[in-house]
Amino acid sequence: MPMDRSPYSSSSSDSSQFSSSSSSPSKGSTIVLSIECLKGSSKADEWTGDMLxxxxxxxxxxxxNMLIKSPFKNGKSGVQKILHNSFKQKETSILVRVRRGSDDFAELQACIVPGDQFLGKKQYVLRAIDDPNYAVGFFDRTEMECLNLQASRTSRMVSALERTPLQDGYVSYPWERRMHEMLSVPNSSSFYSILFLPKVSDKAGSRYNDLEDTLARAHAWINASQASGVPIVFMNIQTESLLTKLSGDTASSAVNTVSISDLANVANTSLYGFEDYHGVDIGVVRAVRLWFSPLAGEIPIEIKIKDTDTKLGFAISRTEEGFIYITSVIENNEETPAARSGLSSMYKQASNTSRLLVVSRISNQKVLPWMVSSTGAIRCFDTVSLSQKLSLHRHARVPIIVHVFLWDMSANLANVGSIRARAMSTCPPSLPTEVHLARSSHENQVMPLETKEEDEDEDEEDEGPDTVLERDTAGDFSFRFRDLALKNNWV
Known part of the structure; x- marks a missing residue:
């Protein structure tokens, strides 16, 4: 920025030993001391008038107190000696005044530091007081060279813009504390997904339905889940590529991508293959992953067990889409663990809104469906093993932490910590009703049985007359527990 020359005063003895009064023969060829910018400012303002x-x-x-004026004796080397002596005497504060053109001046308040990083051990540079990242040095040039550099300021700015890269960095983050404090379930997300594999279209298992069929089945699954009363919302859907080794008829029908022109033919296929350099047929299976989340979050309920408890007071079942839910609760009995924990109250409120009270976790383990096989079977959790685990909790007198899906948006508080604190108390949360959907009931209640005499204290899983374990039609990994003799199955 334009400035008048500062009227610094100094004795003639102070400046004469550092200045030369000899005149140059030609103004354009006069050697002058000029500035060389060594490191840019972190504030990105080195191109402003205030910066050198x-x-x-x-x-x-x-x-x-020492003032040295131009012309400088011995140029850069002479100034380096001055900087060296000043640094040794611990006099490192320096004010530099420069000229641009004939009447434009600027100043820089800086400190003298060794220039190991820039010019070598025996050289000294100046770092700006208000921005230590900005460093300049001295260089001998003719006055004409300096004027040309000053005139090319705009082109140099453009050049600097093109060659200046963005630097990446790292920042530490308290993950353990954040994952404990900021999640409704500590150290676990409430994002759920289910993977749909393409369905086999022939008995030999060599051909598969196209991608559109897989997308349609995913769409039908989430629509059916919501219609049955499961309080979930759609989040996202994506294709997921899985690699496998092909052989036989599958390889001959799938290995068809031999050139770029063939890529258009596999745009909607669920399985395509290629041959690697060793002659092995590699297949790419295009599955579909559907992401969903509870409508209003999930909440934990602690079910505490007393020595006098003979049953937990609720029954569970599984929907056709693979969700575990509370089928029924014992009514008019406030002494059951389900009633004391507030689970019975939540079940009644969910029923009033035509929602299923879906169990998402037991002891912090997720119990939701997670895959659909190529035969169409939904891979989910076995209700027999779940009922056995719940009954073992009761026999061992170990409290059960059950997470359920919320269905009311007004219950989804911003402070998830208070949700957990409220859920762990014995008072059930107040959840007003709001949405009404059709609910379909499912008959497969799968709890260990009580005896016909209700006043008898017996172990449900040990006393189960007329019960049959039947392989579930959903796949080889699950069983359905059917009671053909008794009306009610309770934990």
């Missing part, structure tokens, strides 16, 4: 720039002509140096 490469090509600025040094007019004055003020170190402590």
């Amino acid at each position: 720039q490469t090509g600025d002509i040094v007019e004055e140096l003020r170190i402590g």
